Structures are given as C-alpha cells and as structure tokens.
Amino acid sequence: MITGMDRLAAAIQGKKSDRIPVFCNLIDQGAKELGMPLKEYYSNGENVAEAQLKMRERFGYDNVWSLFYVGKEAELLGCKELIYAKDGPPNVADFVIKTHDDIHRLEVPDDISAHPAFQETLKCLRILKSEVGGKQAICAYVTASMTLPALLMGMDRWMELFMLGPASVRDELLEKCSDFFRKEITAYRNAGADVCVYANAFGSTDFVPMRLFRELSLPQMEKDLKPVGIDGVVYYCGGARMNAVLEQVIDRLGIGAYYLSPLDNISEGKKIIGNRALTCGVINDIMLIGWTMQEVRDEVRRMLDAGMPGGKFLFGTLVMPYNIPEENIRAMLETAYEYGACVEEATS
Amino acid sequence: MLEDVITAYNEAVFDTDRERALKVIHDAVDRGVSPEDVVFKVVIPAIEQMIKSISESFDANLAQHFMTSQIAAEVTEEMLARFRKAPEVVGHIVIGTAQGDLHSLGKRIVIGCLKSLMIDVTDLGVNVPPEKFVDEAVARNAQVIGISAMMVHTARGENGCIMVRELLRKRGLEDRIKIIVGGAPYRYDLELYKTVGADASADDGITAGRVIAGLIKEVRR
Numbered sequence: 138m139i140t141g142m143d144r145l146a147a148a149i150q151g152k153k154s155d156r157i158p159v160f161c162n163l164i165d166q167g168a169k170e171l172g173m174p175l176k177e178y179y180s181n182g183e184n185v186a187e188a189q190l191k192m193r194e195r196f197g198y199d200n201v202w203s204l205f206y207v208g209k210e211a212e213l214l215g216c217k218e219l220i221y222a223k224d225g226p227p228n229v230a231d232f233v234i235k236t237h238d239d240i241h242r243l244e245v246p247d248d249i250s251a252h253p254a255f256q257e258t259l260k261c262l263r264i265l266k267s268e269v270g271g272k273q274a275i276c277a278y279v280t281a282s283m284t285l286p287a288l289l290m291g292m293d294r295w296m297e298l299f300m301l302g303p304a305s306v307r308d309e310l311l312e313k314c315s316d317f318f319r320k321e322i323t324a325y326r327n328a329g330a331d332v333c334v335y336a337n338a339f340g341s342t343d344f345v346p347m348r349l350f351r352e353l354s355l356p357q358m359e360k361d362l363k364p365v366g367i368d369g370v371v372y373y374c375g376g377a378r379m380n381a382v383l384e385q386v387i388d389r390l391g392i393g394a395y396y397l398s399p400l401d402n403i404s405e406g407k408k409i410i411g412n413r414a415l416t417c418g419v420i421n422d423i424m425l426i427g428w429t430m431q432e433v434r435d436e437v438r439r440m441l442d443a444g445m446p447g448g449k450f451l452f453g454t455l456v457m458p459y460n461i462p463e464e465n466i467r468a469m470l471e472t473a474y475e476y477g478a479c480v481e482e483a484t485s
Numbered sequence: 486m487l488e489d490v491i492t493a494y495n496e497a498v499f500d501t502d503r504e505r506a507l508k509v510i511h512d513a514v515d516r517g518v519s520p521e522d523v524v525f526k527v528v529i530p531a532i533e534q535m536i537k538s539i540s541e542s543f544d545a546n547l548a549q550h551f552m553t554s555q556i557a558a559e560v561t562e563e564m565l566a567r568f569r570k571a572p573e574v575v576g577h578i579v580i581g582t583a584q585g586d587l588h589s590l591g592k593r594i595v596i597g598c599l600k601s602l603m604i605d606v607t608d609l610g611v612n613v614p615p616e617k618f619v620d621e622a623v624a625r626n627a628q629v630i631g632i633s634a635m636m637v638h639t640a641r642g643e644n645g646c647i648m649v650r651e652l653l654r655k656r657g658l659e660d661r662i663k664i665i666v667g668g669a670p671y672r673y674d675l676e677l678y679k680t681v682g683a684d685a686s687a688d689d690g691i692t693a694g695r696v697i698a699g700l701i702k703e704v705r706r
Contacts, residue, residue, distance in 0.1 A: 220585060220612070225638025228587050293590040296551050300501060345548045346501060376669070399673065423637055423673040427680070458637040 141199025141273040142331070149393060149415050151448045151483025157441070159473045160274070160417070160453040161198040161466070163189075164206070165226055169459070176221045179205050182260030189261075190268055196470055201269060203262045203330060204278040211288040212254040213246065214317065224459045234290035237303075240310045243289075245317045249324035259328055266329035277330035279322045281337030282314035283357050284375065289314075299339075311357060318361045326369070334371045334396065335362070340386070341377035341398075350382060355389050367392050371417070374398060376455055383409045399455055403443040407450070412483055417451040418444040420469065425461045430468040437472040448483030487526055490518060495531050501552040503559075510560050520564035524572075528557050528564075528601050535691050550691050551590070554597030561601040574605050576701030579621045580631035581609030583645035588635035591667055594690025595631060595697075602694050604701065615648035622662050628704040629697055632666045632683070640670035641681060650682030663700040667693055 139155050147154035167188030168178035178184050189201040208219055208229040218231035234240055246252045250259065265275050280288065286295040289310075298307050322333050338344050339354050362370065372379065372386055373396040379386070380401045386392060393414050397406045399421035407416045418440045425433060437452070444450040452473045457466075490513040497506035510523055518527075535553050539545050565572070578599065580592055589611050599606050607625050609617060618630050630649060634640035641647075646666050653659050666683040667690070678686035685700060687693035 220587070222585050222638050222642070224642070225585075225636055228585065228636075230587060291587070291589060293588075293593050296548070296590055297555075300548055300552055301503060301555075343546055346546055349501070349548065376673075421673050423670055423677075426637075426641070427674070456637065458641075460638075460641070 140271075142271060144199055145274050145332075145451070147480065148449055148451055151412060153482055154480045155478065156474055157445065157477035157480055158199045158274075158451045159470060159477065160200045160276070160451060161196060161470060162202065162454045162457045163192050163196075163466075164202060164204055164457065165224075165459045166192065166457065174221075175223065175227065179227070180257070182257035182262075183264065185257075186261040186264035186268075189265065193269070193273060196466065197474070198470060200274040200276050200332070201265050202276050202278075203258055203265060203325070203328075204276070205258065205261075207278065207280065207336075208288060209254070209258065210280055210285060210317075210321070213249060213252055213321070214243065214289060216289075229288055232290050232294075234286070234294075234310075237306050239290075240306055240313075243310070243313050245313055245320065247320075249317075249320050250327065255324065262325075262328040262330065270329055274332050275330050276332045276334060277322075277325035278334050278336060279318060279325060281335055281340065281358060282311050282318045282361050283339035283354060284337050285314040285317065286310055287338075315357065315360050319365050322365050330369070332369050332371060332394075334373050335392070336373050336375050338375040338377050340372065340382065341374035341379050342381045343374070343377040343398075347381070351385070355385065358386075358390055362390060362392075370394070371396050376400075380406045380409060387413055394451070396453060403440055407444055407447065410449075412447070412449060415449050415451055416444060417453045419453045419455050422454045422457050422461065422469075425465045425469065426458055428465060430464060433465050433468040434472045437469055438476050441473065441476045445477065445480070448480060452477060486513075486516065487518065487522065491527050491530065494527050495534060498531055498535075498553050498556055499549065501548055503552060503556055506556045507560070510564075520567040521569070521572075523564050524561055524601065528560050532557055532598055532601060532691065532694060536695050539689060539692055545689075545691070547590075550594050550689055553691060554594045554601075557601040558597035572603050575603045575698060576629070576705065577605040577607070577625055577627040578629040578631050578697055578701075579607045579609055579618060579625060579627045581613035581618065581633070582611040583632050583634040583639040583642070584612055584614050585642065585644065586634050586636060586639035586668075587611045588633070588668070591635070591690050592631070592633045595633075595667065595687075595693045598691055598694035599697060602698055604694075604697060615644055615652060618649050619652045619656065619658070619662075623656075623658070628662065628701045630662060630664050631693070631697065632664065634666065634668040634670060637670045640666070640668060640677065646678075646681040646683050661704060663704055665693065665697055665700060 144158040170188040206226045215233045219227040220230045371394040378398040396417040403418045493509045663684040671686045
C-alpha cells in the first residue's frame with residue numbers, strides 16, 4: 138500500500154503517484170484527541186506521540202509532528218515560564234534575555250539530545266519512529282538563527298536590536314543562535330525526523346527590506362544551513378510571504394521544498410520554483426473556523442488548480458487553530474485527496 | 486528648502502536609516518526650519534506618505550514600519566521640547582495586548598506613530614485583562630481602546646475584544662469609546678474584527694494611526 142513517504146518522495150522527484158502529499162498540522166488538537174488540558178498533554182512525549190498517531194490514522198494525511206509548541210526552543214535555552222491557554226499554544230512568559238549582558242551570558246547546550254527539556258521530545262520521536270518511521274513523514278520545527286531571538290527576548294526588543302544595534306551585540310546573539318540551530322537540527326535528525334521545517338520570518342521581505350534580506354538574511358541562513366546540509370529542510374517564513382525571495386533562496390541555498398504563505402500567489406510561486414524544488418501550497422486555515430464546508434471545498438480546489446499543473450506539489454496547512462470544526466478539517470482533507478488524485482509525471 | 490528636507494527625510498526613513506534621518510532633521514533645524522514645521526510639515530506628512538504607499542499596494546515591510554514609527558517618535562519628542570507653545574492634543578487612546586498575549590511589537594509601532602500624530606497614548610502593556618482596558622479608558626477619558634493580538638486564540642478568545650465590547654455595552658459606554666484591534670489573525674481574516682465586536686482594525690501599525698485618528702473624530706463629533 139502506498140504510504141505518505143512514498144507520496145512525498147514521488148512529489149519531490151516529480152514521479153507518478155496516487156495523489157499529492159497532504160500535510161496537516163494538527164498540534165494543539167492532540168490534547169482534545171486525548172481529552173486532557175494542554176498543559177497536561179504537553180508534559181509527556183507519550184501523549185504527543187499517541188495523539189499524533191491517532192489523528193493521522195483517523196484523518197489519513199501524510200505527516201506526523203514532533204513539535205510540542207514553538208516556545209520549547211526557548212526552554213532549551215533557559216526559559217522557565219510559559220503561559221498556557223485552554224484553546225491555543227502556550228506563550229513564552231519569561232524572556233531569557235532581558236539585557237545585553239544576558240546575551241553575553243547565554244550558553245548554548247553542547248548536546249541538545251542530553252538536555253532535560255528535550256527528553257519528552259525524544260520520547261515522542263522514538264515512538265513515532267517505531268510506529269510510522271519510513272511510512273509517514275516525521276516533521277520537526279526548527280527556528281532559524283535570525284528568528285530565534287524573538288523567542289528569547291520578544292520580537293519587539295529583537296527588532297530594536299536588529300535595526301538599531303549595537304551590531305556587535307546583535308552579531309554575538311546571531312552567532313549563538315546559529316550554533317543552537319545547527320545542534321538542534323542535528324538532534325532532531327539523529328532522533329528520526331525526516332522533514333525539518335526551517336522557520337524564518339526574517340527570510341521574507343514582509344519582515345525586512347530586500348537590501349537587508351540580501352545583506353543579512355541570506356548570509357545568516359547560509360551560516361545556519363551549510364554546515365548541516367539541506368536534506369529534508371523546508372523553507373518556511375512563519376506564514377509571511379516568500380515569492381519575492383524564492384529565486385535568490387533557491388540560487389544561494391538550494392533548499393528542496395518551499396512552504397508558501399497563504400498570502401502568496403500559488404501559481405506565481407510555482408512558476409518561479411518550477412521543477413527545481415517542491416512547491417507547498419498552504420491554505421489560510423484561520424478561515425476554516427468560520428467557512429462553510431462548501432467554501433472550504435472551493436478554496437482547496439482553487440489551490441490545487443493553481444499548484445498541481447506540472448507536478449511537484451504538496452498541499453499543506455498553516456497553524457490550524459484549535460477551534461476549527463472537525464467537519465471543516467474533513468472537508469479540506471477529503472477535497473485535497475479527491476482533487477489531488479492521479480498525479481502524473483512532472484513536466485518542465 | 487523644506488521640500489528638499491521632506492524628500493531627504495522620506496528617503497532615509499524608507500531606507501530604515503535612522504542616523505541619516507536624524508541628520509536631515511538636525512541640519513534642517515540648524516538652517517532655520519522651525520521645530521513646528523519639522524513635525525507638521527516633515528514628520529507627519531512622511532507617516533501619511535507611508536500610509537498612502539501601503540494603501541496603494543506598495544510592499545512596505547515590518548522593519549520599515551518599525552523604523553518609520555521609532556524615528557518619527559524620536560524626532561517628535563525632541564522637537565516638542567522646543568515648541569513655542571504646546572500643540573493641541575487630538576485625543577487619547579489606551580492600548581495593550583489581549584489577555585494571554587505577550588507580543589508587543591505591533592503595539593510599539595502604533596504608539597510611535599500616534600505620538601507624532603499628537604494623540605496621547607496610555608500603554609497598558611501586555612496580557613491585559615478586559616476590565617483593565619475599560620477601567621483605564623474611563624479613568625483617562627480616552628476615546629479609543631486599542632487591543633493587539635498576535636494569536637488566533639487571543640484574538641478570538643472570550644477575554645479579549647469580545648469581553649471589552651461586552652463591558653462597554655453593559656456600562657453604556659459604546660458611544661463614548663471605540664475599539665480598534667490589530668495583529669496577524671486580523672490580516673488573515675479581514676472580517677474577524679467584526680466577529681469580535683471591534684469598530685475597526687488596521688492591517689499594520691502605521692495605518693492604525695490614521696484609523697485611530699478617524700475613530701477619535703467620530704467620538705468627538
């Protein structure tokens with residue numbers, strides 16, 4: 138029987154398949170699946186693995202997540218306090234960096250795999266690997282060095298340091314964050330992650346002007362990725378648009394998959410990427426809370442019409458808010474399975 | 486001469502070059518341009534130019550918004566200290582992030598712009614309970630409450646804008662105080678601000694300045 142990994146491999150290579158790969162990012166919904174509060178749910182990697190496996194089995198999409206919540210990375214660097222909500226991801230409440238001296242003092246753990254805050258993630262990954270390894274794509278979320286400081290000091294203060302300096306302090310922080318990124322992605326890969334979503338809002342010209350993208354973002358991304366390679370890496374700008382930078386990123390970094398913003402024009406993105414990489418069309422899933430099932434189906438069809446011609450296309454979701462009605466999740470997925478069926482060999 | 490100053494300042498702000506923008510202003514003052522003209526004929530038109538550009542689909546980015554607002558606030562503060570008489574204040578807003586939300590960048594951009602537009606701002610900080618928004622707005626005689634939310638559950642949650650609207654309704658304050666919301670979820674769902682009971686939303690921190698000025702005018706009419 139064809140698996141999610143088979144579909145993903147076929148899409149990357151532009152080969153025939155029964156349908157396009159479909160990635161669905163159900164994260165906080167795992168707590169609902171197991172009938173427990175989010176804080177309890179995230180306290181144990183076995184919970185996360187169990188819910189990921191159950192939801193994938195129930196809905197039939199092609200990936201599972203080892204991501205608990207994005208603030209986990211801040212915990213690996215010393216954050217001690219999160220604010221939990223009953224219907225959304227926890228927020229970092231205690232910023233590790235409050236002064237520039239904290240940047241000088243920031244220590245990157247030598248071995249992420251041995252870090253206490255990574256143990257539940259490892260437990261989750263071990264279960265996922267033993268249950269669906271090689272069959273479904275096991276995903277990890279790894280924040281780029283340019284965006285990680287926002288989790289450590291708040292986006293407000295990071296933007297201030299980034300734009301107003303002092304440059305030496307900014308560069309010291311970027312250096313440490315890049316070191317952390319390389320160690321973290323290595324830890325995830327060693328533990329069995331197949332797909333590493335490289336999250337970088339600063340890799341979009343929605344965040345920084347093109348001049349700074351060229352002068353700072355691109356070299357910094359090279360620093361992150363060159364030593365560890367781009368195997369399984371997916372370029373993702375945290376929901377910000379990327380069509381304007383695709384050409385340069387493909388040229389300089391050679392990443393094999395691009396997870397567009399829902400605000401990007403899919404046809405345009407696909408045209409730029411062409412046969413050089415996998416185009417991932419991403420639905421504006423915030424709208425799934427209020428859309429009718431027919432509106433959901435219409436939107437998925439529109440997206441597939443724009444992205445499927447020529448092959449090398451994946452359908453994906455963005456943040457999948459907790460309160461999306463299940464019938465809309467089903468309507469989205471069933472439409473993607475139906476209209477994404479019978480993929481032909483990629484054409485140039 | 487003023488036209489050259491305006492052009493040079495706009496270019497520096499567009500390039501996110503704070504040093505150059507400040508130099509343009511300081512040189513202008515040295516050459517005899519009044520602090521009043523700097524604020525009303527250079528800084529405020531520059532913000533309005535940015536708003537116009539954004540509305541015409543010019544792809545301004547977050548860094549440009551941030552720098553536009555920070556430079557404008559810095560110049561305005563410096564010039565206000567040199568004004569011959571204090572300028573008339575347009576109105577007052579209390580602003581904060583919704584309960585459970587600690588993302589403060591958008592709020593900071595809005596505050597910087599409002600300072601330059603002569604709108605008094607009370608910053609309530611982050612993770613603000615709905616009661617505090619209303620109590621502070623009443624205490625400070627504010628015409629507008631600004632609620633920033635970066636996450637779907639804080640934008641839509643019952644302790645965010647929805648509860649602030651409910652409190653205004655219960656206390657009979659809806660004609661006196663308007664609500665504006667902003668943040669990523671409102672960019673992805675353009676009708677969401679109505680769903681949560683706000684009077685308006687703004688796509689970005691710079692545009693928010695103009696929308697807030699409009700709401701103040703509406704209350705004062």
